[in-house]
Amino acid sequence: MTITKFKENLVITGELTLMFRDFLVASVTKPFYWGRLFEQIIHLGIGSLSITVVIGFVTGLLMTLQFGYGLATFGGTLYVPGIVSVSLLRELAPIFTSLLIAGRIGSGISAEIGAMNVTQQVDAIRALGTSPMRVLVVPRMLAAIISLPLLATLSAFMGIIGGIIIAYLEFNMPMGFYVNKVLAFLHFSDVFGSMLKCSFFAVIISLLACYKGFKTTEGTKGVGEATTWVVVRASITILISDFFLSKILLLLFA
Template sequence: MALGISSLMNLISRFLVELQDITLLFWRMLRGLRKQPRYFDEMVRQMDLIGVGSLAIVSLTGFFTGCVLILQAYPTLEYYGAQSSAGQSVAITLIRELGPVLCALMVAGRVGSAISAELGSMVVSQQIDAMRALGTSPARKLVTPRVVALVVTLPLLTVAADIFGLIGGGIIARYLYALDANSYITSLRTGITIQDILGGIVKPIVFGFLIGLISCHKGLTTQGGTVGVGKSTTDAVVLSSITIIIADFFLSKVLQGFFSSTLF
């Protein structure tokens, strides 16, 4: 019993220390935005690596998600005679939930792991110490550009995933279920509200911020050589993914309250 309480206390204290470290990193990152040099070139380079580099996998994920959504939803809609709402059902599911979440999970896997591995390798090869010794703040030079790049590019990637998802859904509806293309497009246009689109943009902004901060934190706190790099990379992806899922629930609730006239 005593051992159980002690383990629980250890777990809580580790969580609090981790939270404190992430908050400090966030604070240093904010200060990095305020002070010169701001490393705009590095931000643009990261946007290219993260945004352009992830476009293909995100588009593919969005496309096939749209395909499978209509594949699963259409028979039910047909049963109730609501085939004309097929476009709306895909659009709402994709834009509100699956687009932002799946896109964030894909980026967490591809980019979060890369960031954590890169920074972790820099820690074990003493490059971070060298950077500090040469008078540069690693938070400003490495963390700020990566987090800013993720916050900017993840909403854009999500929009791309949504568009490809809607196209995928349309193709399946037209060629597998012989639904009229105009009916699908009309259903899309009438089914999506501005609140849906705003919510679908706000979520990836928050997810991008979380992925960036968690991955950078895990990378910069790497311990134990190359084995430690592997561990911090895994931790970064797992923690980012779990945080995305949890944050999605609370964000949906907050957005639901904010846009009280619509269902989030």
């Protein structure tokens, strides 16, 4: 990495930090746009429901199938419900859902704000005596922070349902047994840790998306570049930070 690139990234990190500070201040002070928040929750959260359900369900099916046959060799099929549910809740559901949201919502937010920026609509918000931070950023970030943990939990739940079905069909494992094993393996800390992680990922996705939206220049070309930048940066940051967050959560709850 060249020195120029390093400096550029340092500036971006600084600006993101300041933006996050402004977001925190704007989130707890008036005026607050409840209507816009609900609008964004519906758009970001409800709009992502179907794909989240499908991904969670299919992941559960596949994991149960693979672990089932893999562990059968060692007589370990009984451990499938525990392994699958813990993996889903702690790692796979938060990561898959966050990466999905980074692609679907992160790019959407940056394109929307970016287009508003290049057509001077962001300037118009300022010129009309209002704050783009409050009008555009706070509702989108809060909607992401509220929606993503719920979506990931739903995804994990659907994965467990998928696991129950495939375990019954492929390995003749009674559904009640599977559910009991899942309940025995999972703890509240797993759910809590998963939601905490997802909240952190939601901040990363929405903060990067809003930041890049405001920085968008050069018309439609700039909007396209902004969306790519957000998806790439958010995905990498999510994957790297997931390792450290998992380590911290294991230290706290294991």
